[in-house]
Amino acid sequence: MILTPRSTSTDSVIPYGKNGSLAFASRKYHLDAGTGPAPVLDFAPPRDSADDRSETLQAIRDGSQFKRLASNWKSATGHLSNVGAKVSESHHQQIIEMGTAAIPFILADLRDNGGHWYVALEAITHVAPGTPEERQKPRTMREVWLRWGTESGYLL
């Protein structure tokens, strides 16, 4: 007996996919008993209303979601020396999952407040700017990314 996901056109959608893609929040599963019609088991959570989805998209566009995640990330990890521990924290991961929508907000926060944003920027953009020497120090890495942001049009 195997439970397999079955895509449906009525799946509710939230915009939290990898690299900014859309992801499905719920799936229906059908029970494959081998014979006869497959009974459908619906494990889907309550569906978001259109208004909920609209508010979520608005929170991404106006930066409020980013600000909340960034504030939580910095509060949780700002005192850590271990960069690996910083960037594996869940709020940082959620910012990466915002995809390209997060880039302008990350760059503005880097410019205005600093922060170890370089792993997120590289994960989202797939770009690793700077010379090996520039990439070793926070101060030069920051300058490199702010220059990249200006040249690419993400940072106005």
Added chain:
Amino acid sequence: MVTIKPAHMAAISNRLTPQNHQKTSEECDDYNCVAWALSIDDDWYDHSGLPATTRPQGLDQSGTVAGYVAFFESRGFSVTNASAFVSTEDRIAVYGDAYGSFAHVARQVDGTNWASKLGGWEDIYHTSLDCLEGGDYGHVRVLMSRPHSCGWG
């Protein structure tokens, strides 16, 4: 006496109070505690090799207290049991968690104070080593010293 933000105090340890530390710099993520232990203020010494960090010669990739102790040994330090200030010596305290992972290092300044860079947050002077213990920094695992001004950096 100027102290760090209350939220920062709370995040580090409930043993850190306005009475046992003073802020010595504003927030800055140009350097971390490992670099600051060696009086370096423009580099982030880390075992990870991730962007905007330097993995200095002598530091392995383990991220363990043992790995950082070996690194500081490569800079002229040796393990000691003594925490009392000696004017002819540099002294550091290496913090780690219960699993042996490195978390923090503090540098002795004088007979009263230790200097710590709190990740990307402020620099502080603190009057004891245990006021940073009990949170993410774990506990002091190893004390190390070397002859003062020996030029190892």
